[in-house]
Amino acid sequence: MTDSVNTDLLNPVVNPVEAFLRSDRMPHIWCPGCGIGTTVNSFARALIDSKVDLQSLALVSGIGCTGRVAGYVKLDSFHTTHGRAIPFATGMKLANPKLNVVVYSGDGDLSAIGGNHLIHAARRNIDLKVICVNNLIYAMTGGQSAPTTPDGSTTSTNPYGVFEPAFNLPHLVEAAGAVYVARWTTFHVRQLARSISEAFQKKGFSFIEVISPCPTLYQRRNKMGDGLDAMKFYKEKSKVRNGAPTSEVGLTMTGEIVVGKFVDRERPDYQTLMGAQYTHALGDKYVEQPPVEQETVCS
Amino acid sequence: MTPDLNRDELHKNERHTADPRGVLTGIHFMDGDHACCEGALAAGSRFAAGYPITPSTEVVERFAARVPTVGGTFIQMEDELAASITLQGAVWAGAKAFTVTSGPGFSLMMEHIGYAAMTETPCVFVDVQRGGPSTGLPTLPAQADMMQARWGSHGDYEIIALCPNSPQECFDLTVKAFNLAEEFRVPVMFMMDECVGHMTEKVVIPPADQIEVVPRRHTHKPVAEYLPYGTNGDLVPEMAHAGDGYKFHVTGLTHDERGYPNMTPPVQDKLVRRLQNKILNAADRIAMFEEEQIDGADVVVVSYGITSRVAQRAIETARKQGLRVGKLRLITAWPFPETKIREQAAKVNAFVVPELNLGQMVREVERAAAGQARTFPVSHAGGGVHRPEDILKVIVEAGR
Numbered sequence: 300m301t302d303s304v305n306t307d308l309l310n311p312v313v314n315p316v317e318a319f320l321r322s323d324r325m326p327h328i329w330c331p332g333c334g335i336g337t338t339v340n341s342f343a344r345a346l347i348d349s350k351v352d353l354q355s356l357a358l359v360s361g362i363g364c365t366g367r368v369a370g371y372v373k374l375d376s377f378h379t380t381h382g383r384a385i386p387f388a389t390g391m392k393l394a395n396p397k398l399n400v401v402v403y404s405g406d407g408d409l410s411a412i413g414g415n416h417l418i419h420a421a422r423r424n425i426d427l428k429v430i431c432v433n434n435l436i437y438a439m440t441g442g443q444s445a446p447t448t449p450d451g452s453t454t455s456t457n458p459y460g461v462f463e464p465a466f467n468l469p470h471l472v473e474a475a476g477a478v479y480v481a482r483w484t485t486f487h488v489r490q491l492a493r494s495i496s497e498a499f500q501k502k503g504f505s506f507i508e509v510i511s512p513c514p515t516l517y518q519r520r521n522k523m524g525d526g527l528d529a530m531k532f533y534k535e536k537s538k539v540r541n542g543a544p545t546s547e548v549g550l551t552m553t554g555e556i557v558v559g560k561f562v563d564r565e566r567p568d569y570q571t572l573m574g575a576q577y578t579h580a581l582g583d584k585y586v587e588q589p590p591v592e593q594e595t596v597c598s
Numbered sequence: 599m600t601p602d603l604n605r606d607e608l609h610k611n612e613r614h615t616a617d618p619r620g621v622l623t624g625i626h627f628m629d630g631d632h633a634c635c636e637g638a639l640a641a642g643s644r645f646a647a648g649y650p651i652t653p654s655t656e657v658v659e660r661f662a663a664r665v666p667t668v669g670g671t672f673i674q675m676e677d678e679l680a681a682s683i684t685l686q687g688a689v690w691a692g693a694k695a696f697t698v699t700s701g702p703g704f705s706l707m708m709e710h711i712g713y714a715a716m717t718e719t720p721c722v723f724v725d726v727q728r729g730g731p732s733t734g735l736p737t738l739p740a741q742a743d744m745m746q747a748r749w750g751s752h753g754d755y756e757i758i759a760l761c762p763n764s765p766q767e768c769f770d771l772t773v774k775a776f777n778l779a780e781e782f783r784v785p786v787m788f789m790m791d792e793c794v795g796h797m798t799e800k801v802v803i804p805p806a807d808q809i810e811v812v813p814r815r816h817t818h819k820p821v822a823e824y825l826p827y828g829t830n831g832d833l834v835p836e837m838a839h840a841g842d843g844y845k846f847h848v849t850g851l852t853h854d855e856r857g858y859p860n861m862t863p864p865v866q867d868k869l870v871r872r873l874q875n876k877i878l879n880a881a882d883r884i885a886m887f888e889e890e891q892i893d894g895a896d897v898v899v900v901s902y903g904i905t906s907r908v909a910q911r912a913i914e915t916a917r918k919q920g921l922r923v924g925k926l927r928l929i930t931a932w933p934f935p936e937t938k939i940r941e942q943a944a945k946v947n948a949f950v951v952p953e954l955n956l957g958q959m960v961r962e963v964e965r966a967a968a969g970q971a972r973t974f975p976v977s978h979a980g981g982g983v984h985r986p987e988d989i990l991k992v993i994v995e996a997g998r
Contacts, residue, residue, distance in 0.1 A: 357840040375840040378849035386680035390687025419676040586669040591692040
């Protein structure tokens with residue numbers, strides 16, 4: 300890559316993240332102005348920056364717009380059932396601890412139908428990197444209320460306005476035991492990439508929430524404009540407060556969006572505790588799980 | 599096309615036997631739940647995810663105690679939805695894995711039985727059946743999940759289901775269940791019942807080198823040639839594991855041979871028919887049953903699980919009374935051994951089908967008999983077993 304503008308049509312500049320994508324699956328299904336693709340871009344840049352071994356990286360998604368990420372990344376990728384990406388990823392990580400397992404899914408998938416798994420994986424401190432794209436609504440199914448939909452907004456299932464209190468996801472996962480918790484918006488592409496890189500350095504349950512626009516359903520119904528308007532909104536309303544108490548970062552429809560790294564702490568992960576407990580209780584009788592025999596493949 | 603030829607050719611000279619570290623060789627006095635656990639370990643399973651539910655919990659309790667001494671993992675999940683998908687994550691990471699449950703938990707696992715069928719994830723679901731519906735009879739037997747095992751998840755698919763009738767078979771057939779799961783890349787339902795699970799009897803566990811295990815159909819193809827759902831004339835694809843380097847995709851959506859989503863009727867038709875045919879084409883080979891004095895019988899009693907042992911008494915009493923009664927015990931419930939039933943139907947007057955439900959497998963017997971022989975159910979709502987005289991009464995009636 301050079302700084303000058305490439306005008307050579309026969310030798311176009313190759314996008315550095317293209318190597319991480321299944322180009323044969325393009326075009327993707329996401330709407331114009333959707334933020335999910337932006338998060339994938341930041342994710343790919345984090346993979347470049349953190350030099351993660353791609354062969355031992357697995358990505359697991361649930362169902363929904365963000366659930367489709369698994370289908371577009373050129374990785375071992377698993378598009379599972381609605382809400383169950385975390386337990387699937389848990390089985391994968393426990394059966395082969397050498398794998399780096401990323402869960403990439405949406406707010407409805409992870410915090411409503413999958414909410415029980417979210418809190419228990421955080422409690423166990425399973426070594427997973429969870430990227431939660433929060434577009435504040437169920438988008439794939441046409442704009443129904445999610446546990447994250449802000450009070451006062453309108454959805455197809457709350458046509459007279461949402462009155463349920465919304466989940467504050469960073470607060471929830473911190474309370475449950477996550478060792479790394481951050482939040483950014485799709486305006487903060489570099490900060491997001493850096494947070495994902497940091498999560499790769501952590502051992503334990505890491506959770507990164509990305510506030511992301513849904514112009515087609517959330518914004519249209521709430522007269523909040525298009526994708527560009529969302530960027531302006533995020534720019535205006537976001538306030539970086541690293542280390543902010545997560546109890547104070549709840550979202551409202553039009554208020555401040557507190558972003559930053561909220562939690563970065565050490566706590567032994569599930570497999571470390573398991574090994575220590577078995578060693579303590581069984582002594583010489585404890586047999587560690589042997590490494591998985593991997594195929595050595597040639598291209 | 600002969601679906602099994604390639605596989606047979608490939609592995610004709612290979613015989614894989616159990617890893618001795620997981621095999622508790624010897625003569626034991628053991629209940630069915632514990633024997634099932636030992637069968638899983640002998641089959642090479644080193645991963646289980648579970649959620650406690652009576653009367654199945656002893657299987658995973660034993661696994662939780664045993665597996666750290668043989669190199670593996672047990673995790674107690676937050677619910678059955680989690681357990682039934684956690685095990686599948688483990689399978690795609692390279693493990694042989696299973697879960698264990700009973701009626702209410704089995705109901706919760708249905709979506710993931712469908713996911714395993716669709717993604718062709720080899721795994722075993724053990725269901726120690728109790729009385730239902732709903733919470734029903736937690737500590738008492740039934741055989742009322744037989745149709746749920748076959749039809750419980752949405753859409754068209756085939757599974758394999760086995761029915762042990764003794765602790766010995768809980769061991770032997772659990773090994774078989776894992777082997778069938780690997781051979782056909784299908785979820786196998788292991789349909790125990792509370793009686794068989796809690797019954798303690800002699801269980802002989804043979805030396806490891808006498809226990810045949812079927813290895814994973816792990817691909818060795820170069821990356822460029824590997825199609826995750828390509829079948830090369832064999833209806834069962836080769837499998838890659840996460841971390842192998844294939845960078846493959848797995849989805850519960852309708853998918854093509856690359857594993858890529860494809861929402862078109864032709865791709866749906868090709869995929870769903872293959873998922874069915876890989877099992878149905880091999881149905882006669884998968885079918886296992888025990889038969890006794892079938893030739894020349896006027897009446898054949900078709901039974902399975904604990905009920906087959908009660909029926910034995912009724913059959914023997916009927917014979918003493920001069921009736922010509924045969925016994926056909928289903929070991930494979932699904933795919934239903936309909937060739938066998940159809941052939942017998944031409945030769946006998948009637949089938950008698952006792953089961954601990956209000957009429958499930960009897961429908962299959964009646965369907966396969968197709969009017970050639972009469973079919974008599976002997977139903978029982980569960981909570982106990984039949985009285986032999988109740989089965990005898992129907993045998994006598996059927997013999998008239």
